[in-house]
Amino acid sequence: xxxxxxxxxxxxxxxxxxxxxxxxSLEPLLRRPFSIHRVNGNIEILYxxxxxxxxxxxxxKEGDKIxxxxxLGNGFRLPRTTKIEPRAIIIAGGVGVAPLVxxxxxxxxxxxxxxxxxxxxxxxxxxxEKDFKKAVPEVYVSTDDGTYGSQGFVSKLFHKILKTVExxxxxxxxxCGPRGMLKCIAEICQxxxxxxxxxxxxxMACGTGVCLGCVVKTKSGNKLACKDGPxxxxxxxxx
Amino acid sequence: xxxxxxxxxxxxxVMAASGTFGYAREFEKLVxxxxxxxxxxxxxxxxxxxxxxxxxxxxxxxxxxxxxGLQNEGVDNxxxxxxxxxxxxxxxxxVSISGNNIDExxxxxxxxxxxxxxxxxxxxxSCPNIRGEGWSVKGGGLVAQDSKATYExxxxxxxxxxxxxxxxxxxxxxxxxxxxxxxxxxGSDAVSLVNTFLGMAIDINTRxxxxxxxxxxxxxxxxxxxxxxxxxxVSKNIDIPVIGAGGIMNADDAVEFILAGAVAVQVGTANFxxxxxxxxxxxxxxDYLKKHKIDALQDLSLT
Numbered sequence: 446x447x448x449x450x451x452x453x454x455x456x457x458x459x460x461x462x463x464x465x466x467x468x469x470s471l472e473p474l475l476r477r478p479f480s481i482h483r484v485n486g487n488i489e490i491l492y493x494x495x496x497x498x499x500x501x502x503x504x505x506k507e508g509d510k511i512x513x514x515x516x517l518g519n520g521f522r523l524p525r526t527t528k529i530e531p532r533a534i535i536i537a538g539g540v541g542v543a544p545l546v547x548x549x550x551x552x553x554x555x556x557x558x559x560x561x562x563x564x565x566x567x568x569x570x571x572x573x574e575k576d577f578k579k580a581v582p583e584v585y586v587s588t589d590d591g592t593y594g595s596q597g598f599v600s601k602l603f604h605k606i607l608k609t610v611e612x613x614x615x616x617x618x619x620x621c622g623p624r625g626m627l628k629c630i631a632e633i634c635q636x637x638x639x640x641x642x643x644x645x646x647x648x649m650a651c652g653t654g655v656c657l658g659c660v661v662k663t664k665s666g667n668k669l670a671c672k673d674g675p676x677x678x679x680x681x682x683x684x
Numbered sequence: 685x686x687x688x689x690x691x692x693x694x695x696x697x698v699m700a701a702s703g704t705f706g707y708a709r710e711f712e713k714l715v716x717x718x719x720x721x722x723x724x725x726x727x728x729x730x731x732x733x734x735x736x737x738x739x740x741x742x743x744x745x746x747x748x749x750x751x752x753g754l755q756n757e758g759v760d761n762x763x764x765x766x767x768x769x770x771x772x773x774x775x776x777x778x779v780s781i782s783g784n785n786i787d788e789x790x791x792x793x794x795x796x797x798x799x800x801x802x803x804x805x806x807x808x809x810s811c812p813n814i815r816g817e818g819w820s821v822k823g824g825g826l827v828a829q830d831s832k833a834t835y836e837x838x839x840x841x842x843x844x845x846x847x848x849x850x851x852x853x854x855x856x857x858x859x860x861x862x863x864x865x866x867x868x869x870x871g872s873d874a875v876s877l878v879n880t881f882l883g884m885a886i887d888i889n890t891r892x893x894x895x896x897x898x899x900x901x902x903x904x905x906x907x908x909x910x911x912x913x914x915x916x917x918v919s920k921n922i923d924i925p926v927i928g929a930g931g932i933m934n935a936d937d938a939v940e941f942i943l944a945g946a947v948a949v950q951v952g953t954a955n956f957x958x959x960x961x962x963x964x965x966x967x968x969x970x971d972y973l974k975k976h977k978i979d980a981l982q983d984l985s986l987t
Contacts, residue, residue, distance in 0.1 A: 466957065471746050471905050471933070476957055514714075514959075650741045650748060651956035653714065655706035655726075657752045658741035667734060667755060672710070 538622020
């Protein structure tokens with residue numbers, strides 16, 4: 446869905462999110478958080494219809510007005526310029542592609558060598574492959590059932606890719622997807638001593654850091670997914 | 685639009701409720717904090733609290749449940765890290781405090797009494813998410829569920845502070861008037877009601893409670909009619925000001941509470957949806973008064 450939100454588009458960073466009031470009525474009551482999917486003067490969000498809020502959104506027509514609050518949260522940190530030969534590996538699982546396309550586009554703009562891995566249960570659920578390919582030449586796909594790309598979890602594909610790519614680069618891994626997958630990728634990164642930034646999805650009420658509903662346990666105590674995140678350094682998290 | 689509660693004067697009757705506005709700085713860039721009558725900060729305790737396990741929130745029909753569990757950094761951190769900013773805002777700051785026993789309330793109040801820029805203390809004796817912790821209230825209940833315990837806490841705080849005291853009452857009681865009277869006779873300057881209703885939700889697919897704490901506090905528009913009834917009953921039976929709260933989403937809701945007898949209102953859950961809602965409600969009340977040719981807020985009453 447494309448939203449005409451020039452102010453948000455101007456300042457939004459990859460990995461940040463917006464809070465959308467899906468309906469004007471009291472049902473649903475709270476806003477719903479959505480990653481900023483792409484930015485091009487407008488902002489785009491990518492969502493799966495899973496509940497009442499997204500169902501209402503899916504019935505919106507072109508030109509409808511929507512109340513959007515953002516950009517919120519802390520996004521991905523791009524590889525530091527002090528790194529000698531930076532390389533980014535983006536790993537997306539299912540709808541976890543949502544915040545990563547904008548990231549891939551920003552990395553490409555900075556000429557940072559980037560590899561993208563997309564995983565999903567089955568072929569139909571592989572999202573944004575074309576969008577990634579427009580930004581980044583190296584895009585690999587895996588499906589759990591083997592209907593498209595390599596067979597198995599995306600973590601298996603990650604292992605495989607690591608064997609083939611050159612190891613001289615200073616690698617930063619960016620990952621978004623289901624919890625189990627994030628943990629698995631984080632562990633691989635830890636073994637290899639790669640910096641790993643994960644984008645977490647939590648249910649939120651406010652999205653602005655006041656309700657304390659979206660707590661994430663970290664080595665330095667409770668953090669908030671909405672305010673301190675949604676992107677965290679995986680080595681900081683207590684899974 | 686001016687309102688007087690105890691020793692404090694508010695430029696309008698709309699307060700941001702505790703636990704829904706953080707320590708104000710979170711909204712620095714989103715809200716004109718000067719448009720709010722008063723800001724009640726997130727409850728602080730003597731020692732830091734990590735709060736309850738996740739999930740801590742869940743939406744329900746016309747409302748939401750929360751079981752945060754008074755997560756906060758403790759009073760020392762509050763004074764050092766939060767107070768300098770709060771002092772600069774220029775809007776009256778009401779600090780919400782809670783304790784595991786009378787001594788903790790006493791120590792907190794004594795420490796905060798020394799800070800000039802704090803206008804009032806709100807005693808949170810009604811958080812439904814910390815039941816059974818420390819207190820010897822019958823059945824492990826809340827202070828606000830026991831008139832004797834309420835009296836003792838208010839009395840203890842009254843001894844150490846000349847600041848305005850507001851007691852926040854729980855709706856999870858048989859007779860809220862009795863608790864309000866206990867608070868009044870112990871020297872509270874005002875009461876605010878209601879805190880959240882104890883509730884629960886279950887995920888029928890996982891067959892588990894939706895909250896990590898199993899139960900939580902229900903807030904939002906779904907509780908408004910009950911809250912309104914309680915404000916009406918309490919304000920008829922005590923002489924100190926009543927601050928009304930419970931599901932206020934807009935100026936119409938706020939006017940209803942004032943008509944029911946409240947001298948001011950607290951807006952909670954609505955801040956999560958619209959950070960600037962308090963100022964908007966204040967403006968809406970002003971427009972209402974103009975439209976109905978009512979000179980002062982105090983003249984607004986049931987016909």
